[in-house]
Every structure is written in structure tokens, then in C-alpha cells.
Amino acid sequence: xxxxxxxxxxxxxxxxxxxxxxxxxGAVTQELIEEVAKRCGVEPLQVEEVVGYYSMxxxxxxxxxxxxxxxxxxxxxxxxxxxxxxxxxKLGIGHREVTPDGQFSLxxxxxxxxxxxxPAVEINYDFHHFVxxxxxxxxxxxxxxxx
Amino acid sequence: MPKKLYxxxxxxxxxxxxxxxxxxxxxxxxxxxxxEGFAAFKKAKEMTREAIIDEVKLSSLRGRGGAGFxxxxxxxxVPHTSPKPRVIVVNADESEPGTCKDRxxxxxxxxxxxxxxxxxxxxxxxxxxxxxxxxxYRYLIEVIDRAIAEAYAKGYLGKNIAGTxxxxxxxxxxxxxxxECGEETALLDSLEGKRGIPRxxxxxxxxxxxWALPTLLNNVETFSAIPPIIRDGGKAFLxxxxxxxxxxxxxCISGHVNKPGVYELPxxxxxxxxxxxxxxxxxxxxxxxAVVPGGSSCPLLKADECDINxxxxxxxxxxxxxxxxxxxxxxxxxxxxxxxxxxMRFYAHESCGWCIPCREGTTWLKKILERFNxxxxxxxxxxxxxxxxxxxxxxxxxALGDAAALPTxxxxxxxxxxxxxxxxxxLVAV
Numbered sequence: 001x002x003x004x005x006x007x008x009x010x011x012x013x014x015x016x017x018x019x020x021x022x023x024x025x026g027a028v029t030q031e032l033i034e035e036v037a038k039r040c041g042v043e044p045l046q047v048e049e050v051v052g053y054y055s056m057x058x059x060x061x062x063x064x065x066x067x068x069x070x071x072x073x074x075x076x077x078x079x080x081x082x083x084x085x086x087x088x089x090k091l092g093i094g095h096r097e098v099t100p101d102g103q104f105s106l107x108x109x110x111x112x113x114x115x116x117x118x119p120a121v122e123i124n125y126d127f128h129h130f131v132x133x134x135x136x137x138x139x140x141x142x143x144x145x146x147x
Numbered sequence: 148m149p150k151k152l153y154x155x156x157x158x159x160x161x162x163x164x165x166x167x168x169x170x171x172x173x174x175x176x177x178x179x180x181x182x183e184g185f186a187a188f189k190k191a192k193e194m195t196r197e198a199i200i201d202e203v204k205l206s207s208l209r210g211r212g213g214a215g216f217x218x219x220x221x222x223x224x225v226p227h228t229s230p231k232p233r234v235i236v237v238n239a240d241e242s243e244p245g246t247c248k249d250r251x252x253x254x255x256x257x258x259x260x261x262x263x264x265x266x267x268x269x270x271x272x273x274x275x276x277x278x279x280x281x282x283x284y285r286y287l288i289e290v291i292d293r294a295i296a297e298a299y300a301k302g303y304l305g306k307n308i309a310g311t312x313x314x315x316x317x318x319x320x321x322x323x324x325x326x327e328c329g330e331e332t333a334l335l336d337s338l339e340g341k342r343g344i345p346r347x348x349x350x351x352x353x354x355x356x357x358w359a360l361p362t363l364l365n366n367v368e369t370f371s372a373i374p375p376i377i378r379d380g381g382k383a384f385l386x387x388x389x390x391x392x393x394x395x396x397x398x399c400i401s402g403h404v405n406k407p408g409v410y411e412l413p414x415x416x417x418x419x420x421x422x423x424x425x426x427x428x429x430x431x432x433x434x435x436x437a438v439v440p441g442g443s444s445c446p447l448l449k450a451d452e453c454d455i456n457x458x459x460x461x462x463x464x465x466x467x468x469x470x471x472x473x474x475x476x477x478x479x480x481x482x483x484x485x486x487x488x489x490x491m492r493f494y495a496h497e498s499c500g501w502c503i504p505c506r507e508g509t510t511w512l513k514k515i516l517e518r519f520n521x522x523x524x525x526x527x528x529x530x531x532x533x534x535x536x537x538x539x540x541x542x543x544x545x546a547l548g549d550a551a552a553l554p555t556x557x558x559x560x561x562x563x564x565x566x567x568x569x570x571x572x573x574l575v576a577v
Binding site (some may be wrong): 006012015051057073114123 | 152189232241242243244245246247249250262275277282283284285315317321322323324325326337338339340341342343358360399400401402403407408409439443473475478481485486490493494497499508570
């Protein structure tokens with residue numbers, strides 16, 4: 001990852017390195033920040049300021065399955081908001097909260113590029129389109145069972 | 148795998164850039180090569196850089212990311228003789244609400260984009276490129292990485308491409324969730340490993356972009372349109388549209404329509420035909436209320452303004468934009484206060500905080516709209532919304548401030564009655 005940028009520009013790898021690392025560790029920890037800083041040859045503070053900026057990076061661990069419901073305009077018009085309210089009830093948690101067993105977390109997200117197939121939900125990195133409340137229940141129940 | 152995202156081909160479409168959608172394994176290099184793949188690159192290699200730019204100019208291709216800057220002109224700005232190496236950056240940070248077209252181009256025809264990048268590399272004499280993909284599109288990063296690996300294996304990337312002696316390396320780069328990074332200079336900061344914050348222009352990225360090197364930056368769809376333009380000539384592409392706005396573009400239709408989807412339509416296509424015929428009309432016999440013509444940053448059109456052709460000039464004439472091609476259709480039941488609030492919540496969330504008029508303006512507008520939405524709107528708030536928005540216009544480094552202000556101004560002006568209704572409710576309650 002560091003090699004694909006011009007010589008001396010390893011700072012460029014900070015954002016991708018953080019997001020890939022977070023996928024493995026579950027959250028951006030202090031240890032991770034220091035490791036990324038070391039590998040990219042920057043100060044830990046320069047990594048920290050990036051962590052605070054990007055909405056996909058988080059210090060708190062999210063659930064094993066991170067359920068992201070879009071409520072932006074295209075989704076809003078076809079029931080995205082209702083779907084998000086439904087997800088809150090189904091999981092018993094709110095925005096950026098985690099279920100007590102650590103299995104699920106929920107986030108109301110901004111447009112994720114599924115406007116023509118709205119309402120849309122992304123669970124971790126898997127997109128689900130034209131999602132109804134029943135289908136969301138099914139998805140969540142299946143993931144629960146799979147565990 | 149989820150089902151295919153592209154639509155059944157519609158006879159109303161003109162499929163040029165999306166013509167390989169629907170072929171089996173259209174994302175593989177074998178299928179691409181069997182369907183005129185890399186023919187345009189080989190042709191371009193025999194042309195002078197000026198001749199390539201002339202073809203692109205002749206096609207009248209304009210940036211498909213939203214700003215609509217003429218592509219040929221942009222290419223000519225990059226100093227190809229600079230002693231500094233040139234860089235190509237692809238903006239695949241598609242996040243304008245209402246827009247979902249680049250996803251298809253990357254998922255179903257990544258090699259077309261790669262070929263477009265290669266042709267651009269000949270023009271600006273660049274030997275390295277980066278595809279900046281938004282973090283949420285992780286599966287697409289995997290698709291593009293596979294395509295890049297195939298292209299290296301088949302000799303269409305790396306050293307001595309297709310025996311022409313041309314060298315080019317291409318990499319993907321993941322974002323991590325920030326709308327602001329779709330703005331070209333913020334994207335460059337993000338590519339450099341920083342917070343995505345817009346830069347002062349000039350210098351423009353063409354002169355000092357990524358790592359202060361001369362940088363050519365275009366949208367995925369812009370690059371994807373290059374191979375057909377070079378292969379069949381700029382004139383052929385131009386003739387698909389109307390004289391001042393040539394070619395086709397992918398229009399993402401969403402909202403209250405029977406057949407939402409991404410359709411490739413020629414520039415100058417009648418908007419009502421797109422809604423009623425291509426997208427199958429509005430469900431349940433409802434009437435049209437408004438249209439967001441090209442992503443949430445564009446001023447909304449009232450139903451009676453929608454009898455127009457979709458091209459840059461026609462939209463500009465009525466004070467709106469073609470934007471990124473994200474067309475959102477709103478039926479008569481839509482609550483415009485709620486809609487305006489949702490747009491503003493988005494911009495307040497995504498404002499990077501660099502410019503005060505945007506950071507504070509979006510937050511205050513959101514608060515006022517929340518008040519309205521909760522039924523506590525005051526009469527003077529209607530004028531205040533417009534005034535606050537107008538004070539943001541042109542006072543920020545990047546277009547996000549304008550993007551938040553423009554739709555708000557249009558909604559408040561064109562749908563004042565929706566706001567009036569919210570007032571009266573409160574007055575009755577009192």
C-alpha cells in the first residue's frame with residue numbers, strides 16, 4: 001500500500017490503511033493510530049485528526065454487523081425514514097449504538113449511491129436494495145441465526 | 148450476490164457508455180477485448196495529443212461529476228511538458244444524493260474506465276493514476292482491483308502497454324466516508340492522507356494537484372465516455388445529443404416513479420418523457436410536484452417548469468443545473484419542509500467546517516428548518532431561510548456552500564405555501 005504513492009508520500013496511505021485496519025480490529029484504537037503513524041512516517045496527531053474527520057472511522061467498536069440505513073432524499077421519498085425507525089425498534093438501539101451482545105450496530109447514513117434502488121441498507125459492505133421492513137427483519141434474523 | 152442493478156434495456160435509451168451492461172461477465176477483460184476493448188487506446192496512440200484533445204473538444208463532452216466543465220479544455224490545461232511528473236486521478240467518490248451511476252460503470256465495465264484513463268495519460272503524458280473510490284463502495288474497489296490485475300496480466304497496464312512502448316500504473320485508493328471529498332481539491336487533500344478540505348484556487352489541480360504535481364482529475368463517467376469518442380470520433384458522439392451539448396449521459400432516476408433506474412439518454416432529452424415513459428410515470432396516478440434535476444445541490448424545478456429538455460443551457464435558462472445526473476422525482480404528496488430539512492441535515496453533516504459561512508450557515512438553516520418541521524415556524528423565518536442561504540452563495544472555497552444554499556432558496560421561493568401551512572398549524576394550536 002505504501003509503495004503505490006510517489007517517493008516520500010507515504011502519508012497518502014493513512015486513510016486507506018485506517019479503514020482496512022479498522023475492518024480487522026473493529027475500531028480505531030490508540031495502538032492502531034500509533035502503528036499507522038509509524039508505518040506512514042507521520043505523527044500520531046496527524047492520524048488522529050483524520051480519524052475525527054471521516055464518518056466511517058470510529059473509536060468505539062461497532063457491532064459485528066453494522067447496519068447502515070440511508071434516509072437521504074431518494075430513500076426518504078420511498079420510506080427510508082420509516083425503515084430506519086423500524087430498524088431502531090427491531091434492534092432496540094439508536095444511531096451509532098451497539099446491541100448488548102455486540103452483534104449489531106445501527107447507523108443512519110447519508111446517501112450511499114443506491115438512489116435508484118431505494119430504500120437501501122448496507123450491512124458491513126453488502127448492499128441491499130428495495131428493502132422492506134419485513135426483508136430487513138429477515139436479514140437481521142438470518143444474521144443472528146448464522147452466529 | 149444481489150441481482151443485477153442495470154435495467155432491462157429500454158428502446159428509449161441510447162446505449163453508448165453503458166452498451167456492455169448486460170453482457171455476461173461484462174467486467175472481465177476477455178469480454179471487453181471481444182467488444183472493441185482497447186481499440187480506442189491503440190488508435191489514440193497513433194494520434195498526436197492535440198488531435199486527441201480536438202476529438203474530445205469536438206464531442207462537446209463535459210465533466211459528468213456535476214460541474215459540467217468542458218473535458219477537452221480541462222485536458223489542455225495540464226502542462227504536459229512540465230518537468231514534474233503528471234498524475235491522473237479518477238473521482239469515484241460518488242456521493243451526491245440522487246446519484247448512483249458511477250457504481251454501474253465500475254461494476255459492469257471497469258475496463259472502459261481504465262481505457263479512458265490510458266487515453267488521457269497519452270494526452271497529459273502521465274505514467275501513474277489513482278482511482279479514488281468512496282469507502283462505502285468497498286465491493287467496487289475489489290472489482291476494480293481485479294480489473295487492474297487482469298489488465299496488468301494482459302499487458303494493458305504496466306510497462307510497454309499493448310506493445311506500444313507506453314508505461315502506465317494504476318491504483319485504487321479508498322476513502323472513508325466524506326461527501327466533501329467528492330470536491331476535487333478536497334479529494335486531493337484526502338488522497339494525500341489529510342482531512343478532505345478544499346483548497347484555494349488557483350493554482351488549479353491541472354498545475355498543482357496531488358502532491359503539488361500537475362493533475363488531471365475527472366469523474367468515472369467522463370473517463371468512461373472517452374473510448375467511444377476516440378473510437379467513433381468526436382463528431383459521432385456530438386451528433387447523439389444536441390449541437391451545444393453532445394453525447395449521452397447516465398441519468399439516475401429515483402423517487403416517485405414506477406421504474407426507477409439508471410438510463411443512458413442523449414443530452415437534450417425531454418424531461419417529462421424521461422419521467423413518464425423511460426421511468427414509467429408516477430405511481431398511483433399521483434401528480435408531479437417537483438423535480439431535483441441533477442443531484443441534491445441543484446435548485447428544484449416546480450412541476451410546471453419540467454416541460455424542458457435536459458441539457459446544460461436549457462436548465463441554466465431556468466436557473467438550475469444538470470449536475471451529476473441524479474434526477475429525483477417528487478409527487479404531490481411530498482412535504483417540502485421535510486424535504487428541505489433532509490437536504491440541509493445532509494449538508495450540515497457533510498460541511499467540512501473549513502469555511503465559516505458554510506459551517507455556520509448549514510447549521511443555522513438546519514435549526515430553522517427543524518423548527519418549521521416541528522410546527523414552530525415563525526412567519527419571518529421564511530424570509531430568513533432565503534436570506535441566510537443567499538448570504539452563503541459564493542462565499543466559500545468550494546461549491547458545498549452553494550450546493551446547500553441553492554436548493555433551499557428554490558424550495559422556499561417555489562413552495563412557500565408548504566411553509567405557510569406549517570405556520571398556520573402552530574397558530575391554530577396557540
